[in-house]
Amino acid sequence: MKMKMMKKKSSPVNERAAKVSQGDNGNSPLQRESSNGDYRGNLVRDLRLEKPSFKVLQIRDGEKVRYEVESADLEAPVPAIRESKYLRREHCIEIYRWMLLNRRMETALENLHKQGKVVGGVYFGLGQEGCSCASAYALGKDDWMGPMIRNQGALLVRGFRAADIMMQYMAKAGSPTKGRDTTSHFGDLERRNVVAPISMLGDLVPVLTGVALGARLQGKNIAVMTWIGDGGQSTGVTYEGINFASVQKLGLVLVIESNLWAYSTPSDMQYGVKDLADRAIGYGIPGVIVDGTDAMQVYDACHEACERARRGEGATLIEAKMMRMKGHAIHDGADYVPKPMFEYWKRRDPILRMENYLIKEKKWLSSADHEKLIAEVEKQLEAEREIAVNSPMPTPESAAGGVYCDESCHQIKPRYAMPKDRMLGQNEKQVGLKQSEAPVHFK
Numbered sequence: 001m002k003m004k005m006m007k008k009k010s011s012p013v014n015e016r017a018a019k020v021s022q023g024d025n026g027n028s029p030l031q032r033e034s035s036n037g038d039y040r041g042n043l044v045r046d047l048r049l050e051k052p053s054f055k056v057l058q059i060r061d062g063e064k065v066r067y068e069v070e071s072a073d074l075e076a077p078v079p080a081i082r083e084s085k086y087l088r089r090e091h092c093i094e095i096y097r098w099m100l101l102n103r104r105m106e107t108a109l110e111n112l113h114k115q116g117k118v119v120g121g122v123y124f125g126l127g128q129e130g131c132s133c134a135s136a137y138a139l140g141k142d143d144w145m146g147p148m149i150r151n152q153g154a155l156l157v158r159g160f161r162a163a164d165i166m167m168q169y170m171a172k173a174g175s176p177t178k179g180r181d182t183t184s185h186f187g188d189l190e191r192r193n194v195v196a197p198i199s200m201l202g203d204l205v206p207v208l209t210g211v212a213l214g215a216r217l218q219g220k221n222i223a224v225m226t227w228i229g230d231g232g233q234s235t236g237v238t239y240e241g242i243n244f245a246s247v248q249k250l251g252l253v254l255v256i257e258s259n260l261w262a263y264s265t266p267s268d269m270q271y272g273v274k275d276l277a278d279r280a281i282g283y284g285i286p287g288v289i290v291d292g293t294d295a296m297q298v299y300d301a302c303h304e305a306c307e308r309a310r311r312g313e314g315a316t317l318i319e320a321k322m323m324r325m326k327g328h329a330i331h332d333g334a335d336y337v338p339k340p341m342f343e344y345w346k347r348r349d350p351i352l353r354m355e356n357y358l359i360k361e362k363k364w365l366s367s368a369d370h371e372k373l374i375a376e377v378e379k380q381l382e383a384e385r386e387i388a389v390n391s392p393m394p395t396p397e398s399a400a401g402g403v404y405c406d407e408s409c410h411q412i413k414p415r416y417a418m419p420k421d422r423m424l425g426q427n428e429k430q431v432g433l434k435q436s437e438a439p440v441h442f443k
């Protein structure tokens with residue numbers, strides 16, 4: 001059924017640029033065939049079970065700008081979850097649990113903001129929990145990640161407590177940045193292998209690539225995962241970072257959170273390619289398209305990309321198609337988003353889809369077990385919320401102290417082994433460094 005949401009009198013401004021495409025290219029779900037059989041078609045795989053296609057049109061009414069959506073797919077039934085090739089029952093339930101915790105923590109944060117307890121704004125990953133949690137779940141102990149603002153789920157999976165994140169937003173003394181920063185600009189270089197988010201969009205890409213290079217120079221190939229939005233991926237530094245990873249065959253796993261909006265700009269008003277995964281062809285690395293609301297697809301693509309990274313075969317670009325289900329942050333009511341888009345993606349809520357999958361399709365969870373699981377998550381969250389709310393603000397005297405610095409903070413220690421400098425053609429038996437030598441020399 002063809003649904004038209006446009007009013008007849010409206011005139012689209014720059015129709016081509018305003019088209020938001022979800023890649024309905026008619027190709028096979030597993031592997032897009034190239035027309036001439038060359039390598040280009042084989043570099044991009046599409047794991048999705050549906051390929052919605054939208055057109056978002058920018059309409060100008062005098063001074064005012066608004067958006068309307070046109071699509072034949074808005075009433076389409078929700079597809080099944082794609083069976084994971086790798087995950088067993090307990091893993092699927094675990095991922096679902098992280099997704100629940102992610103969502104409920106963000107709801108708690110929204111309430112804390114309304115109570116005036118949060119200093120500054122709150123960023124949400126509503127509708128993206130499956131992508132955030134399942135991607136981070138694919139990382140191993142030695143791998144690294146660099147989250148962005150919508151990856152609070154990934155932080156939970158990587159071992160941060162909900163209390164850490166809530167304290168951070170409330171600028172509490174016990175927060176990871178000891179109250180120096182709100183939102184999520186924190187990492188953990190010592191225990192959890194997490195690089196802090198960088199606000200300048202794209203800059204995390206070369207940083208994570210550098211982490212992979214550092215590990216390589218210490219004799220180990222690791223996976224380094226970071227995320228970027230459909231808006232942020234347009235930055236020059238994103239290209240530089242991916243290109244360097246591609247040339248050096250470094251284990252970058254870049255997840256593009258293709259959520260149809262960047263602030264109030266619909267995707268295709270700032271890129272011309274049909275699917276962002278196609279950019280992988282230009283970088284010379286594999287690209288994968290997944291349905292970002294299907295946690296199983298996200299996991300499988302990320303798992304394969306991480307395995308490839310650990311084998312030293314290089315980078316992968318994963319485009320996760322989904323929808324940002326709130327505004328940019330708490331201050332943004334997202335009134336500019338056409339309502340039918342929200343309705344369409346609400347039916348594809350990643351938590352609802354996973355719940356159906358576990359309870360109805362696989363029968364891996366009984367209703368009673370499900371209720372128990374939810375009660376446990378709520379109990380955990382309430383306990384952590386209490387810790388966060390009751391913890392103290394920083395003392396005035398502490399303001400002069402560092403955020404990360406302590407006495408030994410500038411001592412950079414090799415994590416995996418001593419540098420072997422194999423890439424530099426030096427004697428492989430030589431391990432360790434002379435006192436005067438820096439760890440890495442590009443000669």
Ligand SMILES: Cc1ncc(C[n+]2csc(CCOP(=O)(O)OP(=O)(O)O)c2C)c(N)n1
Pocket residue numbers: 150199200201202228229230231232233235257259261262263324328
């Ligand atoms: C280089 C750079 N340009 C602009 C901004 C301001 N900015 C912050 S978030 C944002 C929108 C990001 O949209 P997208 O990358 O699609 O991510 P989403 O918010 O949808 O997750 C912009 C323009 C920035 N932080 N860095």
Ligand SMILES: [Mg+2]
Pocket residue numbers: 229230231257258259260261262263324
């Ligand atoms: Mg976006």
